[in-house]
Each structure stands twice: as C-alpha cells, then as structure tokens.
Amino acid sequence: MEVAKETPEQWQARLEAIAPELIEELNTKKEPDKGLKALDIEEGQQVVMRFAPNPNGPPTLGSTRGIVVNSEYVKKYGGKFIIRFDDTDPQTKRPMLEAYDWYVDDCKWLGANPDEIVIASDRVPIYYDYARKLIEMGHAYVCFCDGADFKKFKDAKEPCPHRNASPEENMEHWDKMLAGEYEEKSAVLRIKTDITHKDPALRDFGAFRIVKTAHPRLEVGDKYCVWPLLDFEGAIEDHELGMTHIIRGKDLMDSEKRQTYIYNYLGWTYPKTTHWGRVKMHEFGKFSTSGLRQAIEAGEYSGWDDPRLPTIRAIRRRGILPEAIRKFMIELGVGETDISISMDSLYAENRKLVDSVANRYFFVWDPVELEITDAEPCTTTPALHPTEDRGCREIEVNNKVYICKEDADKLQEGSKLRLKDLYNVEITSMEPLQAKYLGDSMESMKKEKMRIVHWSPMDGVPVKVLSPDGDFTGIGEKQVATELNKVVQFERFGFCRIDSVDEKIVAYYTHK
RNA sequence: GCUCCGGUAGUGUAGUCCGGCCAAUCAUUCCGGCCUUUCGAGCCGAAGACUCGGGUUCGAAUCCCGGCCGGAGCACCA
Numbered sequence: 278m279e280v281a282k283e284t285p286e287q288w289q290a291r292l293e294a295i296a297p298e299l300i301e302e303l304n305t306k307k308e309p310d311k312g313l314k315a316l317d318i319e320e321g322q323q324v325v326m327r328f329a330p331n332p333n334g335p336p337t338l339g340s341t342r343g344i345v346v347n348s349e350y351v352k353k354y355g356g357k358f359i360i361r362f363d364d365t366d367p368q369t370k371r372p373m374l375e376a377y378d379w380y381v382d383d384c385k386w387l388g389a390n391p392d393e394i395v396i397a398s399d400r401v402p403i404y405y406d407y408a409r410k411l412i413e414m415g416h417a418y419v420c421f422c423d424g425a426d427f428k429k430f431k432d433a434k435e436p437c438p439h440r441n442a443s444p445e446e447n448m449e450h451w452d453k454m455l456a457g458e459y460e461e462k463s464a465v466l467r468i469k470t471d472i473t474h475k476d477p478a479l480r481d482f483g484a485f486r487i488v489k490t491a492h493p494r495l496e497v498g499d500k501y502c503v504w505p506l507l508d509f510e511g512a513i514e515d516h517e518l519g520m521t522h523i524i525r526g527k528d529l530m531d532s533e534k535r536q537t538y539i540y541n542y543l544g545w546t547y548p549k550t551t552h553w554g555r556v557k558m559h560e561f562g563k564f565s566t567s568g569l570r571q572a573i574e575a576g577e578y579s580g581w582d583d584p585r586l587p588t589i590r591a592i593r594r595r596g597i598l599p600e601a602i603r604k605f606m607i608e609l610g611v612g613e614t615d616i617s618i619s620m621d622s623l624y625a626e627n628r629k630l631v632d633s634v635a636n637r638y639f640f641v642w643d644p645v646e647l648e649i650t651d652a653e654p655c656t657t658t659p660a661l662h663p664t665e666d667r668g669c670r671e672i673e674v675n676n677k678v679y680i681c682k683e684d685a686d687k688l689q690e691g692s693k694l695r696l697k698d699l700y701n702v703e704i705t706s707m708e709p710l711q712a713k714y715l716g717d718s719m720e721s722m723k724k725e726k727m728r729i730v731h732w733s734p735m736d737g738v739p740v741k742v743l744s745p746d747g748d749f750t751g752i753g754e755k756q757v758a759t760e761l762n763k764v765v766q767f768e769r770f771g772f773c774r775i776d777s778v779d780e781k782i783v784a785y786y787t788h789k
Numbered sequence: 790g791c792u793c794c795g796g797u798a799g800u801g802u803a804g805u806c807c808g809g810c811c812a813a814u815c816a817u818u819c820c821g822g823c824c825u826u827u828c829g830a831g832c833c834g835a836a837g838a839c840u841c842g843g844g845u846u847c848g849a850a851u852c853c854c855g856g857c858c859g860g861a862g863c864a865c866c867a
Contacts, residue, residue: 329867330867331866331867333866333867363867364867365867366866366867368866369864369865369866369867370866370867420865424864424865428863428864431863432790432791432863461865462865463865464865465865474792475791475792476791476792476793476862476863477790477791477792477862477863478791478792478793478861478862478863479792479862479863480863482863482864483864483865485865486864486865487865488865504865506864506865506866506867507866507867510867511867526861527793527794527795527860527861528794528860528861528862528867529861529862529867530793530794530861530862531792531793531861531862531863532862534793552794554794554795554860554861555860555861559800608801608802608815608816608817609801609802610801610802610803612795612801612802613794613795613860614794614795614796614801614859614860615794615795615796615859615860615861616800616801616802617800617801618800618801619799619800619801619817619818621800621817621818622800622801622816622817622818625816625817625818626816626817628829628830629830632828632829632830633830635829637827637828639827659826663825663826663827663828663829663830664825664830664831695826696826697826697827698826698827699826719826722826723826729826729827730827731827766827766828766829767827767828768827768828769827769828770827770828771828771829772828772829789828789829
C-alpha cells in the first residue's frame with residue numbers, strides 16, 4: 278500500500294533488498310527481434326510446411342511471400358518444404374498447364390527447392406475415400422438444394438431437407454454422383470458442422486461439387502466429374518502430408534474453423550496456423566489472370582514476362598536477384614495487417630546487391646550527333662566500375678559523338694560541357710550541333726562548373742531498353758554485347774539486364 | 790444482415806501475449822551537407838508515428854469497453 282507513493286528509484290532499492298536476483302532482469306535491455314519470428318515448435322519436431330498455389334496463372338511477386346517465408350522457416354528449423362498444386366477446379370479457375378513448371382522453376386530460382394511436389398488432381402481417389410468415411414459416420418450428406426434455397430435455410434439456422442438423410446441414403450446418392458448420374462449444380466456433398474452456429478460462414482459447408490468439364494492435365498482429363506472444394510481438399514492434404522505449420526492469408530481464417538470440423542470427426546490434430554494480411558503493390562493495379570491472358574493474346578503485352586507485369590518471370594528477366602526478394606519478404610514478416618508496399622523498397626534491396634557487380638557503360642537514348650570540329654582522334658579508357666578494380670573499356674573517338682537529346686536541348690551557343698571521361702568542349706553552333714575542343718583539364722571543368730554528360734561513340738550499337746514505363750531506343754557502347762544475361766549500369770540512366778545481343782541489343786530495365 | 794481479423798512516421802517493421810526499460814526500434818522514402826567525372830553507394834545531419842474517446846492503474850502503444858477506419862468470410866473459386 279505504501280509502495281504506491283514511492284518513486285521507481287525507491288522501488289529499485291527495495292527490490293534489491295528483497296530479491297536481488299531480479300535486478301539483473303530489470304537492467305537487461307530487450308533485444309529487438311530480427312527477421313522472422315520464432316515458430317511454435319514442439320521438442321525435436323521436424324517442421325513440414327507448404328506453398329499451395331492454384332496454377333491457374335503464373336507465379337507473381339505476391340506468390341513469393343508464400344514461397345520465401347514458408348521455405349525460410351523450413352531452412353531455419355530443418356524439415357520439409359512441399360509445393361502442392363491445389364488444382365481441383367477444372368472450370369472456374371482452370372489450371373494453366375505451363376504454370377506448373379513455372380511455379381517449380383521459380384521456387385528453385387528463389388532458393389526454395391521443394392522437397393516434394395504434390396498435385397491434387399492426381400490424388401482425387403484419396404479425397405473420395407475420406408468422403409465415404411465421413412458419409413458413413415454421418416458427418417456428410419448429399420444436398421440437392423439449389424444454392425439460393427440452401428442459403429435461405431442456412432441464414433435461418435435451419436437444416437435443409439437433405440441434412441437428415443441416413444448414411445445409407447447418402448452413400449447411394451454419393452455413388453450416383455460419382456457415376457455421373459446428376460447434372461452439374463444439382464447436387465453437392467456437404468460437411469455437417471453446426472447449422473445454428475452464430476457465424477454463418479461456418480454452417481454446413483460444401484465439400485464436393487459436380488464438374489463435367491475435363492481437367493486440362495492430360496493425365497487426368499475427364500476421369501472425374503466430382504471435384505473437391507478447397508476446404509476439403511486442403512484439409513485432407515494437410516493431414517496426409519503431415520503438415521506441422523501453415524502460414525497463409527487471413528482470408529482463409531474461416532477455412533481453418535471449417536476444416537477443424539473434419540479434423541475433429543477424423544480424430545486429427547490441426548496444424549499450427551499463422552496468417553498474413555493482404556499485400557498490394559503501389560506500382561501495380563489489379564491484374565486478373567483472365568484479363569491478363571486476354572491482354573497478352575491481344576498483343577498489349579509481349580507475354581507473361583513483359584516488364585510491366587508483376588510476374589516472377591518478368592521480375593527475373595529484369596534482373597532482380599532472388600536474394601533481394603528473399604530479404605525483402607523476410608523483412609516484411611507475417612503481420613495480419615493489410616499492407617501496401619512500394620517496389621522502391623525491393624529496388625533498394627536489389628541495388629545493394631547489384632551495384633558492386635554491374636559494369637558501367639554509356640547508353641544514349643534519343644541520340645543526337647555532336648561534332649567536335651577541331652578534335653584529334655583519340656582513345657579513352659573509362660573504368661568498368663567506379664570503385665571495384667575491374668579494368669577498363671576502350672572507346673575510340675574521332676570527331677563526332679552522340680549525346681542525349683535532352684542534354685542537347687539544354688545547350689546554347691557558348692555552353693561549355695564535359696564529355697564524361699573524354700574532354701571539355703564549347704558549343705559553337707546549335708544547327709548543326711557543333712563544338713570546339715576545350716582541353717581535357719579536370720580543373721577548368723570544375724572551376725567553370727561544366728555539366729558532365731555521357732555520350733556514345735559513332736560506332737556504337739543500337740540498344741533498346743524495355744521498361745515498365747515504356748521503351749527507350751538509342752546507341753550504346755559496343756562492349757555491352759559482352760554482358761549478355763548480366764546486369765549493367767547505363768550511366769545516368771539506370772540498371773538494366775542485357776537480355777539479347779544481335780545486330781541490336783535488347784535490355785530490360787531493372788531500376789534506377 | 791450475421792461473423793471474424795486488423796489499425797505504430799510517406800511506406801514497411803520492432804515493441805502489444807506477460808503494463809514501468811518506449812520522450813517508441815530498424816529499413817526504406819523525402820530533405821539538407823560532404824564525397825564522387827554519372828547514377829547509385831558511402832559518410833554526416835534533419836524531418837516524420839502509437840486511429841479516436843472513455844475506463845482500470847501510481848503508471849497504458851501494451852489490459853477492458855465503445856466509436857471510427859480498413860480488410861475478409863458467409864461460393865457448387867482458390
């Protein structure tokens with residue numbers, strides 16, 4: 278009671294008297310957690326985690342969160358990382374055949390080598406077995422209600438007329454379903470939960486429906502006309518595959534509650550779950566897979582790796598390194614807050630990695646000729662990198678160079694400027710653009726505060742840069758051709774990945 | 790309508806479980822300065838936040854209640 282009136286200092290003195298061992302705890306500073314939070318792991322437990330996409334479109338930057346975080350935990354604790362294709366909808370979210378390989382390939386690229394690859398459409402008989410079991414136990418029933426009718430019952434917390442059918446009747450109906458005797462939408466298998474549950478989302482949910490469209494995978498084709506829905510398929514698989522932990526979007530929080538009914542019926546233990554919120558990228562609007570496919574087919578985009586798209590294929594092609602994405606995603610962590618992030622942060626991460634390895638070159642966009650009327654032919658040897666000792670490139674210059682139009686536009690007769698790594702000039706004529714040689718003294722350049730511009734020799738090669746903000750065409754040093762598949766920096770422009778080298782060089786813009 | 794999450798600087802993030810080390814961490818962004826023959830990097834400096842209102846408490850970012858805002862679920866999509 279007296280304690281209340283004392284100052285913290287007095288408490289400390291008292292504490293020292295009664296419990297000196299606690300003083301140390303008082304004085305130790307809490308260490309801020311770095312990286313991913315610890316997983317709730319049981320003693321000696323091997324973690325098994327998965328990334329479970331529907332391959333109905335290409336993996337995107339959004340997918341990388343699931344890939345990186347799940348695989349990172351597996352790396353951290355030792356265990357198994359599984360990629361599972363939840364491709365049980367041949368119709369509405371019809372899988373895209375190429376995407377299966379893309380996902381696996383992009384996982385590997387991201388350093389998330391899957392220990393196991395599981396395709397749900399290969400395992401339908403397993404789901405059927407469990408469906409039977411649940412029907413026998415009286416936990417599932419075939420419902421013939423129209424969707425709207427069922428909703429009415431459900432909203433009223435009332436069982437639909439089919440809910441009380443006997444297991445035997447249900448089994449009969451189920452067999453007919455499997456035999457294809459019912460039309461699409463005329464019957465579904467439901468799992469009984471609690472029809473009076475206060476949360477309408479948890480009342481009797483659908484587990485299987487009838488789809489008479491063939492599956493795009495040739496191995497599967499039209500083998501099945503009854504397909505499981507996510508809550509069922511996922512529930513069974515997570516158990517079958519021995520999942521210990523699940524991390525996924527919080528939109529699937531109710532899923533867990535629904536699936537828990539199945540787990541309880543079958544006497545299983547649900548994996549530990551963590552959720553994250555929605556992620557939006559500032560730079561990218563909404564891309565629907567179907568919309569994108571149309572736009573690509575219509576030629577609006579060059580393909581799934583068009584630099585304007587947020588697909589992993591595009592990002593890779595642009596020269597973003599997997600380590601940058603990993604760091605970025607791990608830094609994000611797994612909060613339940615919906616977030617909206619900017620590519621700038623990813624670019625900053627990538628820049629740190631790429632800056633020291635990228636060689637520097639000149640690339641002049643919108644080139645205009647500049648003649649230096651009295652220049653002697655010469656050779657200049659600018660360093661390939663400003664700080665790393667990686668040698669030089671050699672450029673021969675006669676009496677003409679290209680400079681960017683936007684630099685030329687700022688000039689007028691009498692302007693003095695420095696051609697970077699070459700020499701100083703003074704403009705003598707604007708049309709045609711001509712200059713006279715002014716020596717190569719750095720001192721006078723500094724004293725007169727000349728602008729420094731980059732340039733390109735007359736024997737340069739045509740370069741086209743594809744960027745999210747449009748294309749740039751111009752001339753670059755011919756040595757750029759030796760950098761195929763590497764990221765270079767075009768000075769005063771930005772980092773680019775050299776994508777192809779023919780008569781013309783094509784580069785993908787990475788970032789500033 | 791019913792139900793469930795969430796809300797810390799421009800953007801992310803730590804801290805919230807278990808109230809006092811928090812006049813709140815780190816990164817990025819932005820703005821200055823230095824350095825540099827580009828840009829970036831680097832170095833120095835600056836700006837910038839606990840959604841609001843009540844309550845509990847000696848003490849609240851942290852616990853409780855309510856409002857506001859945002860997201861999600863209630864699909865024969867995943």
